[in-house]
Amino acid sequence: MTTVVPPVLMHLRPETGELIGSNGRYEKFIGDLAGLYRDAQAFEGRRDSHDGSPVYWVESSDTQGGEGGLITGISVLEPGTIGEEYYMTRGHLHQKSDRAELYLGLSGKGVMLLDSLDGQSVALEIGPGDAVYVPGHWVHRSVNVGTERMSTLFSYACDAGQDYGIIERAGGMKSLIVIDGDGGWASRPNPDHTGYNL
């Protein structure tokens, strides 16, 4: 049977991190991010002194479902560092791993960090007006390497799903995005990375 759902008009508000007209939201707080950063002591210090506001959040619209639908949302990540590492999202691979995702930079200065399952690592800088196409079969996360909120618009298939555990099981992604000591960022091999097992 054909299900026809209404079109959706949404308004992006990067300054407040909102997608007006969306129908879902989740937030990640500092306490949710244990194990994400290599410097456990720096993480604990940050966690104990944190003001309790979310470190990152997503507002999204998902109305069609099924094979043909697309989920659209805004992803917002506060600036900061823990040890040498910049603030980042957990990252994921799509459960249907051939499903692609589009990210469009809206505010701030970020890096889209990508690992292919066959061992490639790519870091692409993304700011307002830049778009990153994440093809299928790439693990990906956002990293805020600036001093302001980083926000992106994203779109991916409703049936894609997410494997959020894949990075943890691999000891982190292949590369770390760290402060370079000169106000910028650098990509460095992660000595804990063990490779991916689906």
Place this chain on the structure above:
Amino acid sequence: MTTVVPPVLMHLRPETGELIGSNGRYEKFIGDLAGLYRDAQAFEGRRDSHDGSPVYWVESSDTQGGEGGLITGISVLEPGTIGEEYYMTRGHLHQKSDRAELYLGLSGKGVMLLDSLDGQSVALEIGPGDAVYVPGHWVHRSVNVGTERMSTLFSYACDAGQDYGIIERAGGMKSLIVIDGDGGWASRPNPDHTGYNL
């Protein structure tokens, strides 16, 4: 077999209507648009006096193909009117009609005009920072109701395909987007519309 293609970094340039890093482009000229507007005399006059620049064009990136891939592009439509009607794209329904599409307004002032196959007609204004989600089973076109170039970012599944003839076969879309005599736009029933036959 799993095909892994590289991520793609692109840069949107709404001021020039470019998507830097894309790998495809098509243009529509005034001579390509015969039959699109109701006022044939006004159309012929415009065609005969036109400077030959494209009326609208698309630059897009399509690298993954297959079921999981997304096509990403910029759609750019010059401002103008022919008779009472504002400049518009031909419009389409996806060949796999359940495939959705996302549009994000980048510049100018437009209308996303949508007809469902079961007889609904919706007109949504879209400008910078507005996003329109076009669910599956909706015929859709862009209309430039402003005085500047209208540009949008779009994303849809690589396997969606387009039926560009559906609107012509139906005598046009259900509604016309016309000048309202007060500097704005209005939606009015199209007396030529016969309903859709796939």
